[in-house]
Amino acid sequence: MKRIPSSACVCGFVTPSAVSATARPVLVKAGLVAAGVGMLAGSSWLSVPFYPVPLTMQTLAVLLVGGLLGARLGAGTVLAYLAFGLAGAPVFHNGLGGPMVLLGPTGGYLLGFVPAAFLMGWVLERVRSHGAAGDVRERVGRGRSLILLAVGAILAEGAIYAVGLPWLAVVYLGGDIGRAFTAGFCPYLLGDALKLMVAVTALRLGGKPGTHRRSLVL
Numbered sequence: 001m002k003r004i005p006s007s008a009c010v011c012g013f014v015t016p017s018a019v020s021a022t023a024r025p026v027l028v029k030a031g032l033v034a035a036g037v038g039m040l041a042g043s044s045w046l047s048v049p050f051y052p053v054p055l056t057m058q059t060l061a062v063l064l065v066g067g068l069l070g071a072r073l074g075a076g077t078v079l080a081y082l083a084f085g086l087a088g089a090p091v092f093h094n095g096l097g098g099p100m101v102l103l104g105p106t107g108g109y110l111l112g113f114v115p116a117a118f119l120m121g122w123v124l125e126r127v128r129s130h131g132a133a134g135d136v137r138e139r140v141g142r143g144r145s146l147i148l149l150a151v152g153a154i155l156a157e158g159a160i161y162a163v164g165l166p167w168l169a170v171v172y173l174g175g176d177i178g179r180a181f182t183a184g185f186c187p188y189l190l191g192d193a194l195k196l197m198v199a200v201t202a203l204r205l206g207g208k209p210g211t212h213r214r215s216l217v218l
Contacts, residue, residue: 029073036065036077037084040113041091055191056093062113063156063199066120067149074117082110108167109184112160119159123152124203149204153196161185 043061047054066074081091082102090097093106102110127148161184169180 032069032073033077033080036069036074037081037091039065040078040081041084041089044091044093045095050191050194055194057195058093058113059116059157059160059192060195060199062116062160063120063153063195064202066117066156067124067152067199067203069117069121070125071118071121074121075114078113078117082113085110105168105172105184106164108171109160109164111167112163115159115163116156120152120156120199123148123155146200146204149200150196153200157192157196 039061040058043057046057048057049055062078065077068074069077085091085097086099086102088097092101092110101107127145165177165180165184168184169175169177173179173183
């Protein structure tokens with residue numbers, strides 16, 4: 001529990017400045033969560049022509065949210081996003097919302113966003129634990145930090161499919177996991193590999209000299 005300095009108290013009462021100081025971290029976190037939810041919602045509207053299916057940006061946004069906000073705050077942001085969608089806000093793909101989306105064929109993938117963000121954030125925290133963001137390349141080493149980021153992104157993508165494919169197979173395809181792979185994995189493999197590389201590059205750029213700042217993980 002954070003202690004309030006005695007200088008911030010007058011006659012036993014907490015001054016407005018002390019309240020502001022203690023509330024600031026909460027407000028910062030709330031702002032980061034709101035920005036993350038906005039990123040996830042905005043990405044659901046974006047689609048780029050690609051082979052063999054159009055490339056959507058949601059999984060990329062999940063990786064970035066988890067990596068930038070950290071494991072707990074990133075996963076909490078995804079939970080907030082899902083809560084908005086469950087309540088009917090048009091934050092899912094093509095502006096859809098409501099419980100039927102989460103109960104639909106893509107519901108498992110949406111739920112898989114939560115562990116995906118957590119895993120991506122957890123790996124980034126391991127990288128940052130070796131030094132400040134601007135020192136990652138010196139302390140961890142260019143090759144090792146890149147490998148760790150790639151592993152984190154692969155684990156995060158795997159978490160999405162680990163929830164999404166069984167859901168698709170059991171709920172909609174009569175338990176046929178082979179059909180689930182054919183319909184819900186193979187067409188997206190190339191696009192996911194591209195988004196993985198973009199996410200790793202973007203998160204790694206945050207560790208370059210000249211972009212030094214404190215980690216967003218709170």
